[in-house]
Amino acid sequence: MTSATATLRRFNRSYTQRIGALDESFLGLDLPLGTARVLFEVGDGAGVQELRARLGLDSGYLSRVLRRLEERGLVEVAPDPDDRRRRTVTPTAAGRRTRRTLDERSEALAARLLAPLSDRQRDRLTEALATADLLVRAATVSLGTVDPASATARAATAQYFAELDRRFPGGFDPGDTDDVSSMAAPAGAFVVAVSDGAPVACGGVQPIGEGVGEVKRMWVDDAWRGAGLGSRLLRRLEDEALRRGYGVVRLDTHRTLTEALAMYARAGYVEIDRYNDNPYAQAFFEKRLTAPAPAGPSR
Known part of the structure; x- marks a missing residue:
């Protein structure tokens, strides 16, 4: 056990105990934590598939939880009127009251946990x-x-x-974006990072010459800046390029995207002359890719 994993496990044990996650009746609602969380996520209504993706739940487990909530009269599950193959979950009046109580008691618990701390300690904890x-x-x-x-x-x-429209001084016009065949398999690839069922980053690879691939449409949600997701996504795109036989990868960007410029420099990209006619591009980069060394013999 490393010090990092030991710290994380200790925090998990301490936190779950102190917020009542171990109680059979979470916050006195006569619901276990998992069931209460599903009711919270239902909100004013949600699709079953949306709930599964957002919470990362097994379909069988989620079905059992929803059945318990139905039996308690807290939700109604019915076919989606726009697509009978899908199901939607809607809170009943009792479900909305229970969710309000859940909100109020969760807020009160958080306030009690923070109360003994000084302002400086609260800032540190936050x-x-x-x-x-x-x-x-x-x-x-x-x-x-x-x-x-x-x-x-x-x-x-x-x-x-x-985001480009917000950040470029003159705005951004994507033009005709329907043709994305160049980023489709097998010659191309498009990678999406998903968290809680929603896309938070993306990027594609497309061929532009013999043995040369290009990184396109690379984006990371503002809320994820500083988490290393951009660098992780870039490495994944480079791996996808290598798998398709591209020994060189190129990309272009606008100089207002300073975070992207810094990331490309850290990743080993070198600035080159313009190689395309993209009217929004101001900086052009290239990197020669090398396959990872094979693992040595075990000792």
Whole structure:
């Protein structure tokens, strides 16, 4: 056991005990924590698939939890009127009252935990917990290749385009973005990072020459800056390029994206002359990729 894992395990034991996660009736609601959390996430209504993705729950377990909530008269589960293959969950009046009570008691518990601390200690705890939350989510985010024309990919790239429009001095016009075939398998790849069922980062690889690939549409949600997700995504895209036989990878960017410029420099990219006619690009980079060395014989 390393000191890092020991610290994390100790925190998990301490925190779950102090917030009542071990109680059979969480916050006196006559519901275990897992069931109460599902009711909280239902909110004003949610799809069953959305709940599964957001909470990372097994379909069988979620079905049992929803059945218990139905039996208690707290939710109603019914086919989605827009797609009968899907199911939606809606809180009843009793469910909404229970959720309000859950909110109130959770807030009161948090206040009691903070009450003995000084203002300085509260500030330290708030900062530490915010950092811990970000890094734990970063450690558990999933990166996967998807069809660049899929709904998930389009949702991520829409946020990417929106960020460019906010940050570029003259705005950004994505133009015709329907043709994404160059980033489709087998010659290309599109990677999306998902956390709590929502895309938080994306990027693609496409061929632009013999043995040369290009990184495109690389985006990381503002809330995830500082968690190392951008560097992790870039390494994944480089791996995807190598798997497709690209020994060189190129990319372009705008000089207002200072975080991206710094990340590319740290990752070993060197600035080169313009290689395309992208009107928004001001800086152009290239990196020669090398396959990871094979593992040596075990000793």
